[in-house]
Amino acid sequence: MTETHRMISPEDAVYMDNNATTRLAPEVLAAMMPYLQDYYGNPSSMHRFGGQLGRVMAEARQKVATLLGAASEEIVFTSCGTESDSTAILSALQSFPEKRHIVTTRVEHPAVKNLCENLDSLTGHKHRLTRLPVAADGTLDLQKYEESLSDDTAIVSVMWANNETGVIFPIAEMARMARERGILFHTDAVQAVGKIPINLQDIAIDFLSLSGHKLHGPKGIGVLFVRRGTPFVPYLVGGHQEKGRRGGTENVAAIVGLGRACELAAEKMAEENTRVKALRDRLEEGLLASIPHSMLNGHKQDRLPNTTNVSFEFVEGEAILLHMDQYNICASSGSACTSGSLEPSHVLRAMGVPFTAAHGSIRYSLSIYNTEAEIDFVLEKMPPIIAGLREMSPFWKADA
Amino acid sequence: MWEYTNKVQQHFLHPKNVGEIDNPDGTGDVGSLACGDALKLTFKLDDKGVIADAKFKTFGCASAIASSSVLTEMIIGMTLDEAAKVTNEDIADRLGGLPKEKMHCSVMGREALEAAIANYRGLKLPMAEGEVVCECFGVTDLEVIRAIQESNLRSVEEITNFTKAGGGCGKCLDRLREILVATTHQGSGLVQIVDKNKRPQRMTTLQKIKKIEEALEREIRPGLRKDGGDIELVDVDGDFVLVSLRGACTSCTKSRTTLKEFVEKKLRELVLDSLIVEEAK
Ligand SMILES: Cc1ncc(COP(=O)(O)O)c(C=O)c1O
Numbered sequence: 182m183t184e185t186h187r188m189i190s191p192e193d194a195v196y197m198d199n200n201a202t203t204r205l206a207p208e209v210l211a212a213m214m215p216y217l218q219d220y221y222g223n224p225s226s227m228h229r230f231g232g233q234l235g236r237v238m239a240e241a242r243q244k245v246a247t248l249l250g251a252a253s254e255e256i257v258f259t260s261c262g263t264e265s266d267s268t269a270i271l272s273a274l275q276s277f278p279e280k281r282h283i284v285t286t287r288v289e290h291p292a293v294k295n296l297c298e299n300l301d302s303l304t305g306h307k308h309r310l311t312r313l314p315v316a317a318d319g320t321l322d323l324q325k326y327e328e329s330l331s332d333d334t335a336i337v338s339v340m341w342a343n344n345e346t347g348v349i350f351p352i353a354e355m356a357r358m359a360r361e362r363g364i365l366f367h368t369d370a371v372q373a374v375g376k377i378p379i380n381l382q383d384i385a386i387d388f389l390s391l392s393g394h395k396l397h398g399p400k401g402i403g404v405l406f407v408r409r410g411t412p413f414v415p416y417l418v419g420g421h422q423e424k425g426r427r428g429g430t431e432n433v434a435a436i437v438g439l440g441r442a443c444e445l446a447a448e449k450m451a452e453e454n455t456r457v458k459a460l461r462d463r464l465e466e467g468l469l470a471s472i473p474h475s476m477l478n479g480h481k482q483d484r485l486p487n488t489t490n491v492s493f494e495f496v497e498g499e500a501i502l503l504h505m506d507q508y509n510i511c512a513s514s515g516s517a518c519t520s521g522s523l524e525p526s527h528v529l530r531a532m533g534v535p536f537t538a539a540h541g542s543i544r545y546s547l548s549i550y551n552t553e554a555e556i557d558f559v560l561e562k563m564p565p566i567i568a569g570l571r572e573m574s575p576f577w578k579a580d581a
Numbered sequence: 582m583w584e585y586t587n588k589v590q591q592h593f594l595h596p597k598n599v600g601e602i603d604n605p606d607g608t609g610d611v612g613s614l615a616c617g618d619a620l621k622l623t624f625k626l627d628d629k630g631v632i633a634d635a636k637f638k639t640f641g642c643a644s645a646i647a648s649s650s651v652l653t654e655m656i657i658g659m660t661l662d663e664a665a666k667v668t669n670e671d672i673a674d675r676l677g678g679l680p681k682e683k684m685h686c687s688v689m690g691r692e693a694l695e696a697a698i699a700n701y702r703g704l705k706l707p708m709a710e711g712e713v714v715c716e717c718f719g720v721t722d723l724e725v726i727r728a729i730q731e732s733n734l735r736s737v738e739e740i741t742n743f744t745k746a747g748g749g750c751g752k753c754l755d756r757l758r759e760i761l762v763a764t765t766h767q768g769s770g771l772v773q774i775v776d777k778n779k780r781p782q783r784m785t786t787l788q789k790i791k792k793i794e795e796a797l798e799r800e801i802r803p804g805l806r807k808d809g810g811d812i813e814l815v816d817v818d819g820d821f822v823l824v825s826l827r828g829a830c831t832s833c834t835k836s837r838t839t840l841k842e843f844v845e846k847k848l849r850e851l852v853l854d855s856l857i858v859e860e861a862k
Contacts, residue, residue, distance in 0.1 A: 495614075497645075499583075499643055500593070500641065500642055503593065503594075523748030524617075524717075524749055536617075537614050572599065573596065573646065574639070576640055
């Protein structure tokens with residue numbers, strides 16, 4: 182905030198905003214350091230000092246591929262999840278210029294949503310967009326999905342897990358339905374990778390996006406998985422890097438970091454789905470029990486292990502977050518005021534969450550670095566924050 | 582993250598005068614849950630007609646709560662006539678300023694105050710009687726016109742920041758642009774001095790000018806020159822682009838059509854679809 186520029190130290194932060202970004206794992210930083218400090222060469226160079234980095238990158242690529250159950254030549258490094266999303270969708274449209282239909286959902290991240298909504302001006306063609314609705318618990322209707330697929334469909338782009346609610350879509354089944362009709366399938370798996378097991382060997386996905394900073398890797402690195410044999414048109418055209426699939430000198434340190442992060446994610450996958458999940462459940466149950474007029478947004482089971490999105494009725498999200506901020510508790514909200522727009526989150530609106538609740542939604546997203554003590558702390562601080570704001574709210578009736 | 586002043590933070594974290602006065606002399610209820618903010622203001626007068634006490638209840642973000650709190654502080658001790666003169670700018674100023682996207686919070690404060698005074702005087706608010714322009718947030722044309730005039734708004738985006746109108750489905754954006762044009766024409770003309778702090782959000786004025794110049798050079802001048810005309814960029818003010826037509830165009834009876842149908846259309850297409858092209862006088 183202005184006027185006071187004191188930094189909030191990482192030791193003080195009670196960080197429960199891991200769907201926004203994650204802490205760089207110390208092991209990842211250690212793996213990156215040599216390539217930030219000493220080995221600054223360009224992998225494309227003819228001399229060994231630069232050229233030797235090609236081997237280093239190959240190792241990292243293999244680690245990413247292993248986490249996904251992919252082959253290393255199917256891994257294309259990009260700058261972020263957003264770039265991966267754009268690359269996949271625009272590639273499919275250019276590969277099938279005669280097809281003008283795209284299937285996606287109402288709850289995609291802006292990286293896919295805003296791209297799909299602006300395709301006409303980007304490509305100079307008119308496109309037909311099917312945005313699949315979701316039920317009140319954030320899940321998709323597979324029959325509606327199947328009915329939407331047509332000969333004119335160039336690509337399906339459906340996220341694996343939702344960043345706001347953590348709700349997981351049945352990607353394997355959806356990809357199979359697209360494959361049966363010869364339609365390319367892209368999934369934005371930015372929130373899923375590292376949190377739930379993924380094995381692309383068994384799944385008919387053609388493109389998958391992930392982002393380093395969501396799995397304790399560095400910012401500024403992403404991956405687009407492109408299945409072998411999938412038609413591909415690059416988005417960044419330039420040098421021959423990434424076998425001509427993505428121009429631009431490689432971000433070697435970040436690539437090495439991402440490789441290490443993927444290795445760690447595989448090691449911690451069990452912990453994420455047991456200890457972290459238990460912390461999440463305790464937080465969620467505690468909040469719902471101690472705060473009246475609070476409710477869970479999203480399907481209780483089909484959900485990422487680290488995410489809970491809870492609405493506190495009759496109070497507004499930004500105000501809640503700023504009170505939490507007084508205790509250095511970090512989370513997010515789907516309220517209008519925090520999104521910078523005037524309407525609450527498109528995800529909650531698509532789920533039909535009533536306005537009384539949508540404006541007061543808070544997303545807590547945990548990681549392996551969270552502790553029991555932090556959950557206790559949040560469970561202690563939240564009820565008085567909500568009660569205090571309700572006291573001030575013209576809609577709150579104490580006996581309601 | 583919003584850049585809030587210390588004053589906003591103070592009033593948000595430690596609001597003054599929270600609550601509701603029993604048997605108030607005036608009550609103002611504005612906003613709604615659906616809109617994302619709402620404010621109920623109550624006041625009591627002493628026997629000299631001075632506001633002796635004022636309390637608020639607010640649902641909304643930090644700036645809504647801070648605006649309400651500072652408003653009650655401001656009006657306690659004022660006569661009703663004095664209070665009636667409080668503007669949203671006064672509220673924002675007392676807070677050391679608000680982010681421009683949050684100006685509607687100060688507007689909500691002013692509206693609640695007005696509603697409370699009208700309630701005391703047994704009057705109906707003229708504002709509410711206008712025609713609803715923005716269905717999403719229930720904003721009337723009179724409210725929009727007033728915001729344009731009082732805060733010297735120069736673009737549809739600024740109207741949204743101040744009144745919320747146009748911030749939902751976006752269906753009323755064209756209508757807002759019409760109101761903006763009509764209202765600023767009635768005023769003291771277009772080439773008015775404007776608050777230089779009020780910059781459009783997505784493009785800086787400099788970026789805008791550069792893009793407009795490029796578009797004029799590449800796409801628009803060639804067409805006009807064919808007919809022996811030319812065009813000069815005179816000024817860019819919010820969404821208003823002031824140009825002067827030269828040569829054959831000036832005498833051309835169709836110059837207004839050229840301006841609107843050709844120049845404005847092209848600039849909206851190439852630069853920003855909210856631009857309004859007018860001829861500099
Ligand atoms: C589901 C999803 N997709 C895409 C992105 C964008 O990723 P990046 O920040 O790497 O561009 C995010 C990050 O917020 C996300 O949650």
